[in-house]
Amino acid sequence: MSTVRRTPAGATRTCPHCRAVILQSTSVCPSCRKHLRFAAAGGDAAVPTFSPLRVEGSIRHPNNGEAWEYAVTVTITNERGVELTRQIVGVGAIKPSELRNFLVAVEVFGPPEAAEQEHRGETATTEPARSGAIRR
Numbered sequence: 579m580s581t582v583r584r585t586p587a588g589a590t591r592t593c594p595h596c597r598a599v600i601l602q603s604t605s606v607c608p609s610c611r612k613h614l615r616f617a618a619a620g621g622d623a624a625v626p627t628f629s630p631l632r633v634e635g636s637i638r639h640p641n642n643g644e645a646w647e648y649a650v651t652v653t654i655t656n657e658r659g660v661e662l663t664r665q666i667v668g669v670g671a672i673k674p675s676e677l678r679n680f681l682v683a684v685e686v687f688g689p690p691e692a693a694e695q696e697h698r699g700e701t702a703t704t705e706p707a708r709s710g711a712i713r714r
């Protein structure tokens with residue numbers, strides 16, 4: 579059994595730098611990217627286990643007519659389609675010939691124990707990890 583205390587899954591706090599609501603387990607604010615003095619109490623700082631979703635796209639205004647306005651909305655729903663969060667991330671205008679690039683990414687943080695066990699499994703059946711590749 580692990581003696582490492584983790585914060586409850588989904589527990590949040592406010593970033594002292596930018597006031598964004600972030601995961602309590604994180605040590606770097608995903609919004610302002612500043613390091614936080616206190617990582618998760620008694621545990622290691624969480625790093626993303628994987629990033630299952632990353633969508634990127636651009637909108638270019640044709641060089642004629644008037645400016646366009648845009649609103650970027652992110653909605654999170656559960657398995658039943660119930661809306662958990664709906665936020666406008668940003669609004670603005672695109673003038674003729676201007677371009678805006680949009681990137682949405684979801685990072686998932688798994689329990690550190692799972693990663694440790696996976697690592698142990700690897701080292702139990704193979705030689706201890708060495709730095710650099712050995713070629714024959």
Ligand SMILES: [Zn+2]
Nearest residue numbers: 593596607610
């Ligand atoms: Zn921040």
